[in-house]
Amino acid sequence: MTAPMRLAPGGRMWNFSAGPAVMPLEVLEQLRTDLLDLAGTGIGILEHSHRQPTYDRLLAQTMDSCRKLGSIPDDYEILMLPGGATLQFAQIALNMLPDGATADYPDTDVWSSKAIIEARDAVKANISVIFEGKKFKYDHVPTDGEMTPTPGAAYLHYCSNNTVRGTRYPTPPKAAPGVPLVSDASSEIFGRPIDWRAHALVYAAAQKNCGVAAMTIVIVRRDVIARPVRNLHSMMSYEAHSKAESRLNTPPTFAIHTAGLMFKWMLKEGGPAEFARRNAAKAQLLYSVIDSSGGFYTGLSRKECRADINVSFHLPTPELDHQFASEAAAEGLDGLAGHKDAGGIRASMYNALPIEGAQALAQFMREFARTRG
Numbered sequence: 056m057t058a059p060m061r062l063a064p065g066g067r068m069w070n071f072s073a074g075p076a077v078m079p080l081e082v083l084e085q086l087r088t089d090l091l092d093l094a095g096t097g098i099g100i101l102e103h104s105h106r107q108p109t110y111d112r113l114l115a116q117t118m119d120s121c122r123k124l125g126s127i128p129d130d131y132e133i134l135m136l137p138g139g140a141t142l143q144f145a146q147i148a149l150n151m152l153p154d155g156a157t158a159d160y161p162d163t164d165v166w167s168s169k170a171i172i173e174a175r176d177a178v179k180a181n182i183s184v185i186f187e188g189k190k191f192k193y194d195h196v197p198t199d200g201e202m203t204p205t206p207g208a209a210y211l212h213y214c215s216n217n218t219v220r221g222t223r224y225p226t227p228p229k230a231a232p233g234v235p236l237v238s239d240a241s242s243e244i245f246g247r248p249i250d251w252r253a254h255a256l257v258y259a260a261a262q263k264n265c266g267v268a269a270m271t272i273v274i275v276r277r278d279v280i281a282r283p284v285r286n287l288h289s290m291m292s293y294e295a296h297s298k299a300e301s302r303l304n305t306p307p308t309f310a311i312h313t314a315g316l317m318f319k320w321m322l323k324e325g326g327p328a329e330f331a332r333r334n335a336a337k338a339q340l341l342y343s344v345i346d347s348s349g350g351f352y353t354g355l356s357r358k359e360c361r362a363d364i365n366v367s368f369h370l371p372t373p374e375l376d377h378q379f380a381s382e383a384a385a386e387g388l389d390g391l392a393g394h395k396d397a398g399g400i401r402a403s404m405y406n407a408l409p410i411e412g413a414q415a416l417a418q419f420m421r422e423f424a425r426t427r428g
C-alpha cells in the first residue's frame with residue numbers, strides 16, 4: 056500500500072467518524088501536557104482529587120465557558136453527568152414524566168427510536184409516537200403538519216440532528232401550546248445556536264462536539280429540577296446531581312476537563328453561529344458533488360432537512376460503497392462507512408473538522424465518480 060495522500064495537519068488522518076470523533080490538534084496537545092502536569096500543579100489531570108481547589112477551579116471555569124459558548128440563560132442549570140446520551144433516554148422520563156401522563160416523541164431515526172423504547176421501559180406513562188419516520192425510511196423529519204402533538208403533554212422529545220441518516224430539524228418542532236421541548240442535540244450541540252426559551256432540557260453526549268465518550272451534558276431549566284415527579288435513586292435524580300454540583304460521586308474528571316478545553320476552543324473560534332456557517336460550507340461541498348453526480352451518489356435524506364454535520368449517501372451498489380470507504384481510508388480519509396442500520400457512506404463533519412477535510416473528501420468523491428461512474 057502506498058502512503059496516504061490526503062493527510063490532515065500533523066500527519067494525521069482526516070477523521071469522518073460519527074463518534075467518538077475528530078478533535079482539534081491544539082486541544083489534544085494541551086491534554087498531553089495536562090496528563091503530566093495540570094496548570095503547574097505537578098500533578099496530572101487523571102490524578103487530581105475532585106474535592107480539591109484545583110478541581111473546584113477547573114469545574115467552575117468549565118461551567119462558565121459552557122454557559123458563555125451556548126449563551127445559556129441563568130435559569131438553566133448545566134449538569135455534566137456520567138453515562139452516555141443513552142442513559143438520558145430513561146433519565147429524562149424518570150425525572151419529567153409522571154405516571155399516567157403523556158410525552159410526545161416523533162420517531163426520526165435510530166436514536167429517537169431508542170429514546171422511545173427506553174422511556175417506555177422506564178415509566179408507566181404514555182409514550183406517544185406522533186410521527187413514524189420509519190414509513191419514509193427516515194428520509195425526513197416531520198413538518199409541523201405531519202405531527203399531532205398531545206395537548207397537556209409533559210414534554211415533546213425530539214432529536215434535533217439525526218446522526219445516522221443525516222436529517223435535521225431546520226427549526227425546532229412545534230409542540231402543543233405550553234408544552235416544553237426536550238432535545239437530543241448530541242451530534243450538533245454548539246454547531247448552531249439553540250432557542251433556549253422553547254426548551255426545558257437539551258442534552259448531548261460529549262464524544263461528538265465536546266470530547267470524551269461516556270459523559271453527557273444536560274442543560275435543564277431550574278424549575279424542572281426543583282419539581283421532580285417521583286422519588287429516584289440519587290444517581291438517576293437531576294435534583295441530587297444538581298445539589299452536588301455534578302459531583303455526587305467521583306465525576307468523569309478527565310471528560311469534564313476535556314469538555315472545558317473544547318468549550319474554550321469553540322469560543323475562540325467564534326461560537327455556534329460561526330460553526331453553523333462553517334458546517335454549512337463544509338456540507339455544501341459534499342452535497343454539490345452528490346447533486347451533480349448524475350445519480351452516481353444518492354443522498355439518504357430529503358433536501359429540505361438534510362444535515363450539515365452528518366452527510367449520508369450511497370453509491371449504485373453496496374460493493375461500490377465498500378470500495379469507496381476502503382479506498383478513501385487508504386488515501387487518508389477515514390471513518391466513512393455508514394451506520395450498520397443505514398448502510399452506504401456517512402461523512403460526519405463535526406465542529407473540529409476543518410473545511411480542508413471536506414475539500415479533500417469532495418475531491419476524492421469527484422475522482423471516484425469519474426473513474427467508476
Ligand SMILES: *Cc1c(COP(=O)(O)O)cnc(C)c1O
Nearest residue numbers: 139140141166218239241242260
Ligand atoms: C451518539 C448519539 C447518541 C448516543 O450516545 P451514547 O453516548 O453512545 O449513549 C444518542 N443520540 C444521538 C443523536 C447521537 O448522535
